[in-house]
Amino acid sequence: MAGSRYSFTAEVWEHQGEAAWHFVSLPEDIADEIEERYAHRAGGFGAVRVHVVIGKSRWSTSLFPDKSRATYVLPVKKVVRAAEGLAAGSAARIELIVAL
Numbered sequence: 001m002a003g004s005r006y007s008f009t010a011e012v013w014e015h016q017g018e019a020a021w022h023f024v025s026l027p028e029d030i031a032d033e034i035e036e037r038y039a040h041r042a043g044g045f046g047a048v049r050v051h052v053v054i055g056k057s058r059w060s061t062s063l064f065p066d067k068s069r070a071t072y073v074l075p076v077k078k079v080v081r082a083a084e085g086l087a088a089g090s091a092a093r094i095e096l097i098v099a100l
Helices: 028-041 078-084
Strands: 002-014 022-025 048-054 057-066 071-075 091-099
Touching: 002 028, 028 048, 028 071, 028 091, 048 071, 057 078
Parallel strands: none
Antiparallel strands: 002 022, 002 091, 022 071, 048 057, 048 091, 057 071
């Protein structure tokens, strides 16, 4: 069973820290809707399970709330970035389905 489906384009950015994590920030309206509909079911750290499609890459992961950005962030794995030719600053077209 699947939850709500969202499509958007967002810029890939790199977290400045010890590890080279890459994320996209969800648009505010989508993040607000996900929080309203699914935050009560969130896991540890407020994580919301999702299924993601970028190009031909498909995987399951979690969205994480980012208070400093006032949105959810989506981690983008290295294997996906390599397969889809993405780097920090790239625009990614994202299909997101909230997992139920």
